[in-house]
Amino acid sequence: MKHAQVRTSPDPDRTPPIFQLIAEAPFVTETRLVEWSLTERPTALFVVEGNRERLRTELETLSGVTWDLAPIEPGRTYLRAGIDPGPLLASVLSAIRTAGVIVVKPIVYRDGYVSVRLVGDAEQLQSLLDAMPDGAEVTLEGIRSGAPTRPEPATVLSDRQREAVRTALDLGYYDQPRGATHADVAEALGCSSSTASEHLQKGEAALIRSRFETA
Known part of the structure; x- marks a missing residue:
């Protein structure tokens, strides 16, 4: 078993509009995807660190997403979002399913980048990296043997x-x-x-x- 730390900066013109909001908005420090349901129209649960009211205001302007918010504490908010994936995200999710790798939560969104931990054997991981579509190229930041227990400091x-x-x-x-x-x-x-x-x-x-x- 191997686990890999990867990082990607998806093409903002080809990702759902909510991506730019949770990953790049100046009033959002960091967003973590903590759970998801990968149905035909994916639903994700995020923890957003940032200004809740500005987040709400911006969400109200987006199309292709259903959402609701729940406060955790000052500056931290749960965001549940149903997302129309579009071709790019649909291709990424399909590549993950086909390769058979495990995506370890949380997935971290910050400064326009997405940091993800993956678990699988060497063949599965390489298959996924090779299958990533244009617009979602991945940088491999590290790979180790054994299952991950905690995120690397660089990801948090x-x-x-x-x-x-x-x-x-x-x-x-x-x-x-x-x-x-x-x-x-x-x-x-x-x-x-x-x-x-x-x-x-x-x-x-x-x-x-x-x-x-x-x-």
Whole structure:
């Protein structure tokens, strides 16, 4: 058994409109697909981190999707969406079924990219990569033997969050006693203390949440 970490940036002109909303909207930090029902018209359950009211407003403008929202906590919202897949998404789902690979949840949407963990044997994984249609080319970020238990840190942190957490670690911010402050991290990042604090808090929350959600 092998598990692979892959990343794709689907052609926005060929994906359902909801993709750009959950993956690229400036008021959405990150979206995770936590469950799906792959019927002829797929239905997915997402956890969206971002502004709930702006999300609702934008959803109301979309065609080809049925949806409802449920609050989890401030800044986190369940989104259940029934989606008209269109040719590109339909081809991707067909390739997954044909290859026989397992898609490990959550699927992470952030900054226009989709990060996915896959489980199968080498032949199945290669078959899926070869079958991906134009407009959904995949980058293989890593492959290992054995079943995955937790997502890699790269899949749960944005680039800026990763830079902030890495910088804080290097400066001794997480040492006991602490060897650096928010101001030190901010200076190294070239941003304000409040911005550095926000990146650290969101990054730390994402790392902790990923451990509990996948334990």
